[in-house]
Amino acid sequence: MTARRHDFRIPMISLAVCASLASLCWAAGDKGLERIRVSDDGRHFVGAESGRRFIAWGVNYDRDDDGRLLEDYWQDEWPTVVEDFGEIKALGANVVRIHLQLGRFMKTPQEPDKASLARLADLAKLAERTGLYLNITGLGCYHKQDVPAWYDAMNESERWDVQARFWEAVAKTCAQSDAIFCYDLMNEPILPGGDKVETDWLAGDFAGKHFVQRIALDLAGRSREEVARAWVDALVAAIRKHDARSMVTVGVIPWAMTWPKAKPLFYSDEVGENLDFVSVHFYPERGEIDKALTALAVYDVGKPLVIEEMFPLRCSLNEMDAFIDGSRQIADGYISFYWGKTAEEYSREPHDIKAMLIRGWLEYFQTKTPDILDTPSRRD
Template sequence: MPWGFNYDHDRDGRLIEDYWHEEWETVREDFAEMQALGANVVRVHLQLGRFMETPERPNARNLARLADLLALAEETGLRLDLTGLGCYHKADVPAWYDPLPEADRWAVQGRFWSAVAETCAQSPAVFCYDLMNEPLVAGAPREDWLGGGFAGKHFVQFLTLDPNGRSRGEIAREWIRAMTAAIREHDADTPITVGLIAHPPQNPGAFSGITPEIAVAELDYVCVHLYPETGKPDEALAMLAGFDRGKPVVIEETFPLKCSPEELETFLDRSAERADGWIGFYWGATPEELAERDDLGAALTAAWLDLFRQGPPPRPE
């Protein structure tokens, strides 16, 4: 049962690929700290531009460093949720990538996953491959592959710029199958999933275009991203229920972003009826280090980590 952290950036907002060559000891220290806090899974976000030098050629240096990360995870007893195809920093998106037509872009994405899976297939440290963070299927033509930014990063991207007569579900299924096939060339067993935005409770696939039915049919388990809001715990639980369709459901992102730590604790306890795992956030600072800072963000993060140290919520009998 995953109980862990998104290790999506450090305390300075840098992605792991920004420092894992020059500051490997920082990565080692952070993994030891996450393990000490009680984590068993770490979600790592990999940008496409750091792993594909050209549309055809993977980046051997970063694949080698990924192999080092696998060894570190094995050493610390942690499992990796490898989330790929990120375009979080626009500056890191290759100039050749966005002009590609859809079919060529998907082909590059498949080569990314083939290279990653070939590197990872023999490691027991891989918990899953998450095909993309919060993909969206456009229902009408658009011009930009990326969604809006948040805190200087673009966490959301689109699978197509033009549906061209296809339904959103048809596009989603075709893309998931193409990425899955690329991984299965090298790794037949590791679970595959997609990190989905859980919204809204009355139609949980309406925003992304990837419905619970598609997720259950095409993926090994379902991941949803849930940030409960103050005074609206039932709404968040209804979102979770919308994705509980017969396969395990992991809350792959959660944090007291829109509620208090106490409200989040209540939500986690109540979610245990349906959730099969929870993954929060760790940004390279321990609760003790955060206690030395005098700002609201540090206090909120420290409260979250104190909650995390209590362990996962008890599962109902």
């Protein structure tokens, strides 16, 4: 697969153009958002009533530029969240992926945190007003120091029970909102390999955060598929007690990038029956765009496919654009990142390489919006 290349040296975009781009986002105007579902043929997303094709084009809103998680500031700095949603809308996005920490939503193994649930309800209403859909990713333990000691000490069965209660509480809170794009059960869950017995539920850290989490420490004679299927089905059942409408997915690491012959675990026939669409995370390497596209094709399993995380972390912006264009035949959505600062704000840091990189990406994202939202990604 050979991807197209473009040269993106993008000027700042006027507010008038921002407004024009934002109008391309999926919203039903004064009537509010239309719920999104999987199409009848199971291949892409559509509006629940209109049947109109929906392409997810969004951002992860997981933290701010200082590294604070959303739940670190959404209680005391709610106007900041409101402002950020307006800025995300102006970028042209239609989906916001948020990440909820289990320790902030479960006060005890049995008792959900009412204040956090109330703020989540506020966020759903804000999304409705702004014309944005929410991808609610749960069970986060990103800050290891914030993980409750009682949770860390639990065995597998006890831990899964708490996770189910978490999802029951979240689904009950959000069930009536048409702004819910999906529930993502967990960010990048993994299992131990073979007969190995692990001792830590969290796997490594990246910039001080633990994004990868184990759902079991010991296979105990079970196959990986058996464990993954039991976990998925238990959490989906918890969600369906209160929300029978919203889609469910799980964001996974693309192991096919590391091992070309690797097959999907969570999206295999043995595991993924109750997952509505595929979510996979891609950060292509410089000079390896074709390799990334080949790996992505492994996850084209007959369901809608969303690249739930993407950013030119290890490749150039031009290469990232080539990856996006090269994936348009199979991808039904793309979710990048927004960390609470606009391109204009980053432009005030002209000597900061990181700021220049993020500014360039935000400008690219905004410019790319009409191309993505005007053109169906999966050809009929």
